[in-house]
Amino acid sequence: xxxxxxHQQRGxxxxxxxxxxxxVFALLIVTSLxxxxxxxxxxxxxxxxANYSNRDLDVFYKLSGxxxxxxxxxxxxxxxxxxxSSLCVFLNRRRNREFMPYVVGILQGIxxxxxxxxxxxxxxxxxxxxxxxxxxAGLNPQLQNYWMTIHPPVxxxxxxxxxxxxxxxxxxxxxxxxxxxxxxxxxxxxxVSWFFxxxxxxxxxxxxxxxLGWGGYWFWDPVENASLLPWLTATAFLHSIMIQENRGMxxxxxxxxxxLTFLLTIxxxxxxxxxxxxxxxxxxxxxxxxxxxxxxxxxIFIASVVLIVHRRPELKSENQIESFISREAAFLLxxxxxxxxxxxxLWGTIFPLVSEAFTGEKIAVGPPFFNRVNLPxxxxxxxxxxxxxxxxxxxxxxxxLKRNFATPVVAGGVVVAILLGLGARNGYALWTFGISTFVLxxxxxxxxxxxxxxxxxxxxxxxxxxxHLIARNRRRWGGYIVHVGVVLIFTAxxxxxxxxxxxxxMNPGETVTVASPFxxxxxxxxxxxxxxxxxxxxxxVALMTIQKDGEALGAMSTERRWYPSRETMTTEVGIRSTLVxxxxxxLADVEDLQGMVANDPAAxxxxxxxxxNPLVGWIWYGGVILTIGSLIALWPxxxxxxxxxxxxxxxxxxxxxxxxAPA
Amino acid sequence: xxxGRFYVGLAGVALVVTYLVWTGISDSMVYYLTPTELVxxxxxxxxxxxxxxxxxxKVVPGSYDRGEGELVHLxxxxxxxxxxxTFPVVYDGVLPDTFxxxxxxxxxxxxxxxxxxxxxxxxxxxxxxxxxxPEELDDRGxxx
Numbered sequence: 001x002x003x004x005x006x007h008q009q010r011g012x013x014x015x016x017x018x019x020x021x022x023x024v025f026a027l028l029i030v031t032s033l034x035x036x037x038x039x040x041x042x043x044x045x046x047x048x049x050a051n052y053s054n055r056d057l058d059v060f061y062k063l064s065g066x067x068x069x070x071x072x073x074x075x076x077x078x079x080x081x082x083x084x085s086s087l088c089v090f091l092n093r094r095r096n097r098e099f100m101p102y103v104v105g106i107l108q109g110i111x112x113x114x115x116x117x118x119x120x121x122x123x124x125x126x127x128x129x130x131x132x133x134x135x136x137a138g139l140n141p142q143l144q145n146y147w148m149t150i151h152p153p154v155x156x157x158x159x160x161x162x163x164x165x166x167x168x169x170x171x172x173x174x175x176x177x178x179x180x181x182x183x184x185x186x187x188x189x190x191x192v193s194w195f196f197x198x199x200x201x202x203x204x205x206x207x208x209x210x211x212l213g214w215g216g217y218w219f220w221d222p223v224e225n226a227s228l229l230p231w232l233t234a235t236a237f238l239h240s241i242m243i244q245e246n247r248g249m250x251x252x253x254x255x256x257x258x259x260l261t262f263l264l265t266i267x268x269x270x271x272x273x274x275x276x277x278x279x280x281x282x283x284x285x286x287x288x289x290x291x292x293x294x295x296x297x298x299x300i301f302i303a304s305v306v307l308i309v310h311r312r313p314e315l316k317s318e319n320q321i322e323s324f325i326s327r328e329a330a331f332l333l334x335x336x337x338x339x340x341x342x343x344x345x346l347w348g349t350i351f352p353l354v355s356e357a358f359t360g361e362k363i364a365v366g367p368p369f370f371n372r373v374n375l376p377x378x379x380x381x382x383x384x385x386x387x388x389x390x391x392x393x394x395x396x397x398x399x400x401l402k403r404n405f406a407t408p409v410v411a412g413g414v415v416v417a418i419l420l421g422l423g424a425r426n427g428y429a430l431w432t433f434g435i436s437t438f439v440l441x442x443x444x445x446x447x448x449x450x451x452x453x454x455x456x457x458x459x460x461x462x463x464x465x466x467x468h469l470i471a472r473n474r475r476r477w478g479g480y481i482v483h484v485g486v487v488l489i490f491t492a493x494x495x496x497x498x499x500x501x502x503x504x505x506m507n508p509g510e511t512v513t514v515a516s517p518f519x520x521x522x523x524x525x526x527x528x529x530x531x532x533x534x535x536x537x538x539x540x541v542a543l544m545t546i547q548k549d550g551e552a553l554g555a556m557s558t559e560r561r562w563y564p565s566r567e568t569m570t571t572e573v574g575i576r577s578t579l580v581x582x583x584x585x586x587l588a589d590v591e592d593l594q595g596m597v598a599n600d601p602a603a604x605x606x607x608x609x610x611x612x613n614p615l616v617g618w619i620w621y622g623g624v625i626l627t628i629g630s631l632i633a634l635w636p637x638x639x640x641x642x643x644x645x646x647x648x649x650x651x652x653x654x655x656x657x658x659x660x661a662p663a
Numbered sequence: 664x665x666x667g668r669f670y671v672g673l674a675g676v677a678l679v680v681t682y683l684v685w686t687g688i689s690d691s692m693v694y695y696l697t698p699t700e701l702v703x704x705x706x707x708x709x710x711x712x713x714x715x716x717x718x719x720x721k722v723v724p725g726s727y728d729r730g731e732g733e734l735v736h737l738x739x740x741x742x743x744x745x746x747x748x749t750f751p752v753v754y755d756g757v758l759p760d761t762f763x764x765x766x767x768x769x770x771x772x773x774x775x776x777x778x779x780x781x782x783x784x785x786x787x788x789x790x791x792x793x794x795x796x797p798e799e800l801d802d803r804g805x806x807x
Contacts, residue, residue: 142760213757213760214757324672329672332672333672333676336672336673336676336677337676340676340677340679340680341680343680343684344680344683344684344687347684348684348687348688351688351692352695361694362694362695362696363692363693363694363695364692364693364694364695364717365687365688365691365692365693366691366693366717366771368687368690368691369687369688369690369691369692370687372683372686372687372690372691373680373683373684373687376683377680377683503733503734504733505733568760568761569760570760571760586757588734588757589733589734589757589758607733607734609757
């Protein structure tokens with residue numbers, strides 16, 4: 001309807017299309033509330049509720065029932081999509097009217113697709129069992145974790161928010177307005193999506209680290225990869241749009257990136273839901289959904305490519321790359337490498353399918369493949385994080401290079417030398433620490449220069465100057481802060497090279513000692529086991545007292561839980577975090593749980609696996625810094641002020657006014 | 664120049680990534696087989712005993728036994744479709760929480776000459792990890 005309205009310049013049709021988005025949003029809210037209510041009031045006559053909840057379940061997890069399983073999560077996806085669509089329509093009710101009819105049309109299309117899936121793919125969350133079970137089957141205990149409860153919604157927010165940039169890009173093509181206006185309009189949406197994706201991925205890592213109990217946080221599982229792919233391409237897009245804004249280049253590239261990212265967000269849900277690729281995370285297989293999704297992705301791909309090719313003459317570059325040593329080139333390299341990484345990960349993920357199709361034999365690649373390919377790629381990317389922001393546009397001179405990079409390169413070198421002196425020998429880790437130092441120095445120097453200049457010119461104190469500096473160009477300085485977060489996360493990855501692990505069978509009173517790479521040792525004494533019954537599970541807790549270099553640090557525990565409603569055992573690791581490392585204790589085996597309850601001392605023999613995970617906490621700290629940086633860059637005030645002040649933006653606000661009455 | 668150089672750069676990055684992917688795959692790829700396929704392969708070519716493979720099957724009910732020593736686990740797996748094809752497995756490591764009879768496991772390791780599969784890694788996998796099968800509720804009583 002939006003399309004027709006836009007084409008015929010019929011204001012009434014456009015308005016009605018926009019209202020339909022709000023209505024769909026309202027109706028989906030009602031649906032979601034219905035599901036949540038069914039969970040809260042234990043209405044086990046519904047198949048979905050009976051399978052994901054029981055009476056004993058904590059209210060917090062009952063609420064999360066909305067996205068715990070395939071059926072609810074599709075509704076949840078649709079409601080988030082409708083929320084963003086509705087918000088977009090509302091925010092643009094008076095602005096950018098020349099785009100809106102098409103934007104609304106695209107969003108209606110995507111929403112329509114998800115509603116069709118919901119209605120016709122046999123995933124009705126309100127399906128009745130035909131009888132009323134006494135109690136539900138309960139929620140999978142591994143999902144009963146705080147991080148797992150917020151991980152899916154945050155990830156879904158990221159996935160669905162990217163529909164808006166896609167809608168704007170397609171609207172620009174349909175309308176034939178191919179200057180960088182659509183980019184300016186969708187930039188913030190892209191950042192919103194990117195921000196949620198990043199956090200969603202990090203929350204997922206946190207969950208895996210705390211709940212799955214193997215000491216790691218990333219397994220290169222197909223579903224993990226699927227969430228990483230759109231994040232990589234969205235990162236590429238966030239950077240390449242700066243080239244288009246500043247130099248009028250890469251227009252076709254940007255269109256393609258939007259399309260690719262959008263398709264990858266759909267691919268991610270497709271992969272999770274179809275069961276097409278072996279993964280430990282998938283929902284049940286559903287071939288009907290797989291086919292519908294394939295058809296949807298195929299038609300979007302074809303339609304978008306046709307549109308891009310059709311507008312090809314208007315998407316010509318206004319400028320050319322002048323030198324390989326320039327900011328354009330650095331950004332371009334960053335883009336190519338991000339895409340390369342995405343391609344490599346995608347290829348590794350679908351490799352079993354491809355090899356089966358061509359040779360008839362299923363061949364899999366595991367984490368070694370992904371690590372091998374992505375380590376070198378990641379290092380170059382990390383280096384570009386430092387190079388990109390300060391290298392000159394067009395063509396960097398020797399002087400520019402020397403002035404900006406001499407100190408950081410030396411700083412990186414010094415850190416590597418110190419670490420070598422301390423006995424660190426892992427090549428990749430040393431590179432990572434060196435490059436991280438380089439990048440951090442670049443950023444710190446930039447902040448320092450900016451603040452000093454401002455303090456001098458405005459006569460302000462150092463600290464106010466620092467804050468005003470950030471406020472003046474939030475996008476730039478927010479971006480730098482995000483880079484700091486990314487550097488911390490990379491450093492944390494490198495920390496895994498120095499992980500320590502020891503396994504021991506222990507009787508009460510015995511000790512185990514593990515050495516930290518930071519030079520001290522931990523001694524753990526196994527004090528004994530206790531068992532108790534709580535909420536919806538029984539627990540067996542092994543109590544340990546810890547000493548660091550002989551000095552008592554107190555107690556920690558590691559446990560096993562039994563959830564009778566699902567007849568499932570889970571292991572809850574004990575984690576003791578400090579700024580630089582985690583002591584991670586897994587209760588790997590218990591001699592005899594039942595005998596333990598009967599107070600038989602021999603039954604208290606356990607096997608523990610003790611790990612020291614250096615720097616792992618930096619991922620979470622990095623995530624927090626990344627969040628702060630993104631929020632600074634997202635904060636709306638900067639743009640409004642800029643629009644009012646800068647002459648360059650004046651024409652765009654005129655356009656906004658001119659476009660306000662499309663009808 | 665202009666476009667020329669740009670495409671050279673593009674081709675360069677593409678080549679490097681392709682190289683990394685190619686060598687990465689050839690160095691870390693493993694056959695992913697069902698027990699039936701594995702048994703057939705080994706019968707055909709005994710050299711297969713020394714090649715690392717990934718195999719997925721289900722744990723034979725009642726076959727689990729605690730081995731001698733720390734965290735040594737003995738059990739048998741059977742083919743999901745042809746349940747008569749089965750072989751014993753030795754796994755040294757922490758068992759996933761979801762390990763139980765009839766669960767689908769993905770093992771990575773070698774199928775030794777003695778007919779015992781030495782598993783280096785063990786993952787449990789089942790469609791019902793997040794999605795319970797509808798039949799699960801059938802044996803729970805109904806009330807009006």
